[in-house]
Amino acid sequence: MIAPVNVSRRVFLKSGAAVAVALSAGGIRLEAYASENAQEVFAGWVEVKPDNSILILFPSTEMGQGSETALPQILADELDADWDQVSIQQLDEDDRRFGNPAFGKILYTAGSSAVYGYFDVLRQAGATLRDMIRTRAAAEWEVDTATVATGKNRVTHAPSGRSMTYGEVVALPDFTETALLTPATLKTHEQYTLIGKRVPRRDIPAKSTGKAQYAIDVRVPDMLYATVLRSPVEGESVASLNDEKARATRDVVDVVTLPDGVAVMAKTLHASFAGRAALDVRWTETSPFRKYSSTATLAAYTKAAEGKADGAAWSTHGDVKAGLARASRSFDAVYTSDYAYHAQIEPMAAVASVDADGKGAEIWVGTQTQSWTTRTATEVLGTTPDRIRLNMMTMGGGFGRRTELMQNYLRDALLCSKKANQPVKVVWSREDDLKFGAFRPAAAQYLKAGIDDNGVLTVLHHRVATPSVIEYFNPIRWQQVDPNDIISMRGAESKFYDIPDFLAEHIKTERHARILPWRGIGAAYTSFAAEAFLDEVATEAGVDPLDFRRSIMENNARGTALIDRVEEMAASVPLAEGRGRGFAFAGYGDTQAAGIVEISVNESAGTIRVHHVWIAVDAGQIVSPDNALNQIEGGVLWGVSSALFERVTITDGQVDQQNFFNYTILRNNQSPAIDVYVAENNEKPTQIGEAGNPLVPPAIANAFFALTGRRIRHQPLTPDRVREALA
Amino acid sequence: MISFTLNGKKVETDADPDTMLLIFLREELGLTGTKYGCGAAMCGACMIHMQGAPMFSCQITLARVAGMNIKTIEGLSENDDHPLQKAWIEEQVPQCGYCQSGQIMRAAALLDSNESPSEEEIRNWMSSNLCRCGTYNRIVKAVQRAASEMSS
């Protein structure tokens, strides 16, 4: 047996070892800070030890987006730390002092929010400690603080030639009493030494050698394995069970009935799968979900989108009715999109070791939220957070999959471990992960637009018929935000454009499948509809699609600069024979992006090939430039994959697809060349991780029109739809 | 009793001969660098070398492995310094990293037989391996970098 991993990583927050940054009360001018309580803000973020090493807390979780390096980089820069002396510590508890400012201090890694959410607080924490170190050093040398400089873990007083390491300073008597009489001074962007510089990601060596440990890799002593046979239709449970054969399988230890399934616990994973295959279960077969099939669902959503009933206004200004009445010409169209699956390559897995009294547990799991993982455990065990010991594992992809309030993979591990009185690892097979996945919702959208005599867009009405994702995956949150569902609606606000009369509304439809946030959330389909539709309107108006956007972006200099840039980038490569290009302008949240794609079509096979993607992105100050490129490239490929292939269908409440042979995602030899431009500026940082994908599907649809003269208004653009469009 | 050679060392086991090599490596031996992604020869996360050839370890039972020579990511290099591993770090390829052991093992088998593959050869060869994070273009660059390092 290999030694268990990550037995406990909680030392940092609890120990007062060395010198933690606890500002002495009264020593700081609180009013100068964003928070009312600076001590709360800074305590625990960073620790400088007498040996001159630095420990920085990483409050998010890592799923490939690179925040594990980028966030500490921000703090280390303001601290003037020697990056080589910095180690990084995962926050392994639901400690809201470190909560994500972009999510009301919930520990929640989603919405591409880590850098922009934490940027200010990390800078302030780093700068505060740096100024404390300078102040204490100045006192020691009896010189004016202003004459003490910092750099690379060192304070220096040039006039006298004296210098100390940070470690030496924090070891001086009374360091923790060091009071700052003025608020810490933040660097100007010219002074950055790490922010915006190429700093290699800390997690990459372990991920290049097979050493990175994911939840599915965790092994602890005496651990059992469990796999779960789950009710094939949502909302059903076991009606009758014959587990005789399963129990007789070699190495099977026990069979447990769960709320919506049956778990087979065994000494080996092989035996658990074998035992599961031998189960004989009848389900209640009473669920209303049995009557849902995705084709009918989408037809119902389409009817709702085209209907007259008002939805919840998501974004509105002016008056669309009056605007449409005034318009010189108007157009409308319906766009649809199917369910899509996350397809993260690590299937869901969790390890739980429940305490003997059943009221506490140690947990190893990869999720996007310490808060909801802790809550899942306390709800399942009927206990309090202090009894839960978390190990937040690096994730084999997140993309929204691991965000739910109630995490049933973890629930099952807890229930099994409690029953077995042993640690248990629950592993989902790929088939489980797909069949019991939770998807980007199916959506139907009705759009109506009007232009004036100059061919300028003056009015846009965008109706999105789709269920509320938040209501399902986080009912607590829904109570706070109802009826505004950012997960279902993001992107529909078309906020980078000036459109005098505008309304985006959410026609909340009945939920017919499990749904979750999915990379790009609403923008993954609202931008498809809006940007493909604007291309239609531009064509009808006889205006170049780029100029059409420019004419509604007169107050958006950063956005138009991206259009100019991407136009230039694509123009540097001549359009190849038999290919077409399409444009779209989207982005995510506050990040703007303009893109051009080049495609060709195999008419008989009905396949679209994407050859080249040019994309220009403005996400404000970039913390980690090379990683930003990697994220944008990844986002672009996600967009290509979703536009061309990705489609979950449901028949009588059951998912039809099983594995990667019938849920197809993009492969290496289908990937386009990608040229990325990232604007360099020092504006507030905004989202990166989901900025790349929303514009890709509409750009492909627009390129398809440019090449063939036909529109496809249904995502993905599958071969049957391509052939139908060309017929 | 089944015995085979794993990363240069002899392994003997009385585990169920129907056990898939992937599960045996990961759960019995703790060699978790090799990943489970699909169990269906569709993703390549489980890629290992058997007799020097790249194989999906999710498709090979222990019974088939008897007497064979198996190499996993843990045995690819002595000090984690295979030119591909260095190139992966240099090009900052991984995002979530979950697919990358399989990608590297797949690429290593290519470079064993083709010193300077073209971009198209690399892409086609690497298409057995899925990367959901979308690192394909960096993978190509890293393979090219490793190839030129190995031939220089």
Ligand code: FES
């Ligand atoms: S796990 Fe073997 S190919 Fe996917």
Ligand code: FES
């Ligand atoms: S790096 Fe995440 S799947 Fe490849």
